Amino acid sequence: MTRLPGLLRRGLFCLAIVALVIAPTVALSACTVTSQSDTATPSTSATGLEVPSGGTIAVIGDFGSGDENQRAVANLVAARNPAAIVTTGDNVYSNAGYATLVGDYYGSFVGAETFYPAAGNHDYDEGIAAFDDYFGYLNGQREYTVIVGETAFFILDSEQGLASLDANHNQEAWLRKVVAASTATYKIVVVHHPPFSSGDRHGSTPDYQWDFVGMGVDMVLSGHDHVYERVELGGVAYVVNGAGGKTLYACGDRVTGSVTCFDEQFGALFLTPRPDGLFAEFVAVDGRVVDSFLIPAET
Numbered sequence: 087m088t089r090l091p092g093l094l095r096r097g098l099f100c101l102a103i104v105a106l107v108i109a110p111t112v113a114l115s116a117c118t119v120t121s122q123s124d125t126a127t128p129s130t131s132a133t134g135l136e137v138p139s140g141g142t143i144a145v146i147g148d149f150g151s152g153d154e155n156q157r158a159v160a161n162l163v164a165a166r167n168p169a170a171i172v173t174t175g176d177n178v179y180s181n182a183g184y185a186t187l188v189g190d191y192y193g194s195f196v197g198a199e200t201f202y203p204a205a206g207n208h209d210y211d212e213g214i215a216a217f218d219d220y221f222g223y224l225n226g227q228r229e230y231t232v233i234v235g236e237t238a239f240f241i242l243d244s245e246q247g248l249a250s251l252d253a254n255h256n257q258e259a260w261l262r263k264v265v266a267a268s269t270a271t272y273k274i275v276v277v278h279h280p281p282f283s284s285g286d287r288h289g290s291t292p293d294y295q296w297d298f299v300g301m302g303v304d305m306v307l308s309g310h311d312h313v314y315e316r317v318e319l320g321g322v323a324y325v326v327n328g329a330g331g332k333t334l335y336a337c338g339d340r341v342t343g344s345v346t347c348f349d350e351q352f353g354a355l356f357l358t359p360r361p362d363g364l365f366a367e368f369v370a371v372d373g374r375v376v377d378s379f380l381i382p383a384e385t
Contacts, residue, residue: 141168141169141234141358142166142167142169142356142357142358143170143171143172143234143237143356144163144166144168144170144172144356145171145172145173145174145325145327145354145355145357146159146163146172146330146354146355147173147174147175147176147307147308147327147328148176148310148312148329149176149191149330149331149332150180150188150331150332151187151332152179152182152187152190153331155331156187156191156330158352159330159352159353159354160191160192161371162353162354162369162371163354166354169200169234170195170200170201170202170232171200171201171202172202172203172232172241172307173201173204173276173309173330174204174206174276174278174307174309174310174328175205175206175207175208175209175244175309175310176206176207176209176278176309176328177205178208178216179212181212183220184216184217184219184220188201188203189220196220199223202230202239202241203221203241204241204244204277205243205244205245205278206244206245206278206309207245207278209245210245228242228243229242229257229260231264231268233270235359236270236271236364237270237272237274237357237364238273238274239274239275239276240261240264240265240273240276241276242257242261242276243257244277244279244291244294247277247279254293261296262301265303266301266302271384272304272305272364273301273303273304273305274303274306274307274357275298275303275305275307276306276308277294277306277308278309278310279291279293280294280306280308280310280311280324281295281296281306282295282319282324282326282342282343282344283308283310283315283317283326283341284313284317284338284340284341285310285311285313285326285328285335285336285347286335286337286338287311287335288310288311289341290341298320299319299320303322304381305323305324305325305381306322306325307325307327308328310326310328311326311328312328312329312332312333312334312335312349313326313328313329313335313337314326314327314329314347314348314353314355314368314376314377315344315346315347315348316344316368316377316379317341317343317344318343318345319342319343323366323379323381325366327355327368334349334350334351334352336349337349345377345379346377348368348370348377350370351371352371353368353369353370353376355369356368360380361383362380362382362383363380363382363383364381365378365379365380366378366380366381
């Protein structure tokens with residue numbers, strides 16, 4: 087498999103993931119995080135969190151700009167009153183810090199421990215220790231599971247997964263194991279670098295084009311390209327949701343399976359459980375519903 091430039095640029099991270107494949111997933115009560123091992127190295131084992139009630143889940147990505155665009159998305163999210171927020175990474179873009187770039191916009195969710203971030207490349211650029219410190223309820227873990235009602239999110243750290251192929255393969259093996267063991271109705275993977283993307287800045291990430299179909303995954307959420315896009319391949323919805331506040335990119339040549347690509351406005355994705363399935367809609371800050379689709383409930 088051909089390595090991406092990130093493999094060379096961040097090769098020192100390869101030691102941080104050696105124990106991942108042997109770590110079991112533990113379901114914990116809401117607002118409580120416990121590491122699998124008191125001696126676990128950060129990001130070597132998955133932490134499990136569980137929010138007992140269902141409700142709408144907001145998904146944002148590439149948002150930590152600290153400007154009016156981020157505020158517009160935060161206002162959109164607040165108006166929906168979600169039960170939880172999941173991010174696709176790049177939670178900060180400057181050394182202003184997490185308290186300013188996350189807390190000033192989504193602090194009530196962080197305080198309630200219902201804010202579940204993926205780490206992105208800019209989180210590393212600004213110092214990943216600050217990520218671990220601010221989201222202390224994750225106990226330093228950057229690969230972990232979150233269960234909200236009938237939906238399970240499996241959150242990965244793709245910066246480490248692109249640091250070495252060994253790290254990438256260990257993540258894939260862990261994911262295959264925990265998805266197979268999950269009894270959740272809907273199974274969603276969150277990884278910052280998109281397996282498939284038509285964005286003109288970064289594009290697809292071959293090292294994360296895993297067999298999600300064979301794993302039984304319903305959706306893969308990513309960011310990195312600052313657009314909204316949905317790609318449908320083999321029954322899996324690959325959603326790029328990087329329009330959370332930082333400067334938008336453009337949609338380039340469309341990849342195979344691309345259903346829609348939107349680069350005109352910022353916005354957020356909302357996932358709402360219904361009797362017939364998990365309903366997803368991307369809403370722009372001007373109120374337009376840009377895209378909507380349904381993951382059917384199991385029958």
